[in-house]
Amino acid sequence: MHEPFIRRCLKLARSGQGETGINPLVGALLVRDGIIIAEGFHAAFGKPHAERQLLEKCEQDIRPTDTLYVNLEPCCHGNKKTLPCVPLIIGRGVKRLVFGMLDPNPSVAGKGITMLRKAGIEVIGPVLPEECARLNRGFVSLMTRGRPWITLHRAQTRSGRVAQPDDSPLKITSPEQDTWSHAFLRARHDAVLVGIGTVLSDDPQLTVRYMDHPPEIIRIILDAELRIPLKAQVVNSSLASRTIIIRKETEETEESEEKVRRLRGKGALVITCPYSNGTFDWSKLWSILTEPKGDFHGIKSILVEGGVKTWEIFRRANLVDEEVTLVGD
Numbered sequence: 001m002h003e004p005f006i007r008r009c010l011k012l013a014r015s016g017q018g019e020t021g022i023n024p025l026v027g028a029l030l031v032r033d034g035i036i037i038a039e040g041f042h043a044a045f046g047k048p049h050a051e052r053q054l055l056e057k058c059e060q061d062i063r064p065t066d067t068l069y070v071n072l073e074p075c076c077h078g079n080k081k082t083l084p085c086v087p088l089i090i091g092r093g094v095k096r097l098v099f100g101m102l103d104p105n106p107s108v109a110g111k112g113i114t115m116l117r118k119a120g121i122e123v124i125g126p127v128l129p130e131e132c133a134r135l136n137r138g139f140v141s142l143m144t145r146g147r148p149w150i151t152l153h154r155a156q157t158r159s160g161r162v163a164q165p166d167d168s169p170l171k172i173t174s175p176e177q178d179t180w181s182h183a184f185l186r187a188r189h190d191a192v193l194v195g196i197g198t199v200l201s202d203d204p205q206l207t208v209r210y211m212d213h214p215p216e217i218i219r220i221i222l223d224a225e226l227r228i229p230l231k232a233q234v235v236n237s238s239l240a241s242r243t244i245i246i247r248k249e250t251e252e253t254e255e256s257e258e259k260v261r262r263l264r265g266k267g268a269l270v271i272t273c274p275y276s277n278g279t280f281d282w283s284k285l286w287s288i289l290t291e292p293k294g295d296f297h298g299i300k301s302i303l304v305e306g307g308v309k310t311w312e313i314f315r316r317a318n319l320v321d322e323e324v325t326l327v328g329d
Contacts (some may be wrong), residue, residue: 002124002127002272003128005098006071006099006127006131007098008027008069009026009028009029009070010071010100010128010132012028012029012039012050013025013027013135014135015028015257016042016043016044017187018112018217019043019044019045020045020297021076021195021292021296021297021299021300022027022297022300023045023297023300024152025041025113025135025139026041026049026051026072027040027041027071028041028050028070029068029069029070030054030058031066031068032063033065035294037060037066038054038057039054040052044130045297046068046290046297047100047305050070050085051068051070052085052088054068055088055089055092059293062092062094064093064095064096065094065095066096067097067114067174068089068094069099070097070099070100071132072101072103072136073099073102073103073108073113073125074116075103075105075107075112076107076108076112077107077108077173077213079265085201086112088207090119091123094121094126095120095121095292096121096122096124097116098121098123098127099113099124099126100127100128101129101132102129104139104140107260110257116189121153137149137301137321141301145225146283146290147282147283147319148190148191148289148300148301149301149312149321150302150304150319150320151189151303151324152299152315153305154305154323154324154326155172155177155325155326155328156172156325156327157327157328157329163307163308172326172329173326173328181324182210182214185218185324186208186217187208188213189217189303189320190299190300190302191217191220191289192206192217192305193219193221193303193304194305194307195306195307196221196223196224196227196228196311197307198306198307199223200227200229203232203233204235205239206219206239207306213282215276216242217298218242218244219239219242219244220244220246220289221244222280223247224246224247225247226245226259226270228245228263230262234268235266235268240263240268241267243267243269244269244270244296245263245269245271246280246285247271248274251276272284278313
């Protein structure tokens with residue numbers, strides 16, 4: 001009887017995709033006599049958590065028989081931007097709570113449930129923990145391994161080709177595959193990553209398309225030598241403000257300083273990272289990409305789209321959590 005309501009929480013939680021930064025995707029419901037009377041979700045980094053949003057906008061008195069549903073264990077700690085949810089849940093008189101999965105954050109990790117039970121609240125769960133963990137796989141990865149969840153996405157022909165013989169782009173996927181990859185891959189990751197070779201050969205936009213209301217996505221370009229053209233689509237118009245260029249630490253020249261200045265003037269974020277033996281220092285890079293700073297709220301999942309050299313770098317570094325290959329004619 002609880003599963004349909006937890007699935008509704010998961011659907012609500014997805015409304016925050018692309019906006020919550022390193023925070024999890026969370027939805028919440030208040031159910032009375034089998035009917036949803038209030039809903040909430042975590043809309044954006046720094047905004048109220050799902051339970052708080054729901055309870056603060058719900059003007060009705062909460063009855064002892066009402067049930068609060070949430071796909072992630074309520075938090076019992078606060079920070080400068082958000083207040084903990086457990087004290088509010090207790091204070092509003094909630095007497096029954098159903099949760100989807102325990103919070104992997106060591107600061108919570110069962111402590112929220114313990115506090116609720118000590119306050120006399122009936123707590124049921126976990127309910128559909130695998131589905132809940134799947135939705136928040138990036139957050140789980142960040143909390144347990146200190147890095148984003150990484151999906152490698154590639155396309156190849158039935159014969160195994162990924163490009164023309166001269167390495168120029170080759171159209172492989174069908175319109176149906178393109179639609180699926182945008183709606184179920186790009187739209188469900190915080191960032192899409194490519195190497196500078198892909199930018200130079202394809203000049204992609206790296207946006208989410210084929211959807212009525214696509215979420216915003218961050219674009220990450222691995223560009224050790226800062227070869228990105230100033231006319232590239234990812235650093236022009238509205239795209240630049242969500243584009244991150246990763247370059248290697250090196251002694252600046254007048255030319256490189258001017259290029260960085262112009263890229264930042266367009267709105268792009270240019271980040272330096274230690275680099276050796278043809279690869280970046282991944283632990284340092286994850287530290288940079290998962291630390292909120294200013295308007296950048298961090299990322300917890302990355303879709304690696306290419307090209308071939310970039311795929312192999314991630315494979316060799318054992319950084320691929322999931323690989324999706326689309327096969328075309």
